[in-house]
Amino acid sequence: MTALNNIGKYFLMIADMFRKPTKWSVMKQLILKDIDDLIIGSLGIVAFISFFVGGVVTIQTALNIDNPLIPKYLVGFATRQSVILEFAPTFISIIMAGKVGSFITSSIGTMRVTEQIDALEVMGVNSLNYLVFPKVIALLLYPFAISIAMFLGILGGMAACYFGGFVSVDNYIMGVQQDFTPFHLTYAFIKTFVFAFALATIPSFYGYYMKGGALEVGKASTTSFVWTSVVIILLNYLLTQMLLS
Template identity: 65%
Template structure:
């Protein structure tokens, strides 16, 4: 199957996904379960990585701005821009693509190879709507909160790193963060996050839903879905940056 056929099949899948759920109570239960699996269980890794990567960004910025003529406030300014514009929305989404994407593909793929999806369709249930729509809603609505938390912890990590390392003072760092703050940059990061969250939910679902074979093929589909999700995130990041910031 060539790329054009995959794209067409992907959009045909989305047409079946975005239909009205057949049973509201069952849908709400599935949604709460997906919020826990895809969102709440990702909090720990995002908080940990954001805090320490924020510290690394601030320290590397300080080490590269060692000219005495350059104000120390530029460290906080540069770290803030790096974290908000690229690290939090893009880098964290790539991490989530690996963690969440493999989970989605393996869970749906296992249902496919064990014929559970066939059983749902025999019962007259729209399996794509039942399995994929809660995942899309859970990621699209929860990940902006996750990425916003990553931004704040990244900036906090930079402040802690400066105080512990002595490379710059916390006062200069906070002043740099407050310098030339543009709310649109946060909006830009959230817009990117929404697009990335949609890709993280749908691309792995596509690979899992249409997998054929047994457990070995499910494992291969999980790897393939993570790779393609990351590739699409990088491509989308380029075009979104060009459309929104230029």
């Protein structure tokens, strides 16, 4: 019953977010600040993880292919497919649910605890529009971070080939170029946009409607991470079923 109540409340929050828009001159600054906090501030960790996980995928694939009938370029092909289809859009989104999601929940939750949200409401500001809408718009740039993750994941695989000598770099590049289906990129970016919306709104929901004090802010951050991850995994399944099958 609580889950159904929360789902209803979540959709009402989304509807309220679009009412009584904040002045554009103020909103513009909020969006730029959120782009800095949520996207630019995450590029470092996204780049680091993508590069090394791309390398690990390459090493694992290379080490598990011992059949001489399987061509060596398959390592590059498998890395590209793993990175573009799942690792960059889905795995990075789960990491972002931890990094960006907990930041959003704790910052909005702290504003709730310290009555800053009440202060906005008393002034006649639509606090949902003021706090959540800029995050949704900022995360429209999330595909930019995912593009970097894709590029660095594949580059990490190439670096693993170069330094580890599992397959030649030429073979790896050939595999990366083999049987490329442009729709796979479309599929990955559609997923990314959907996950971005979940990343902006679910943590905001848990921060905005939290009750209590500092301890509850921590609990709300944990709950928001769990539910954002669950929703991303479920959406991933549904979108894959709809777009690829």
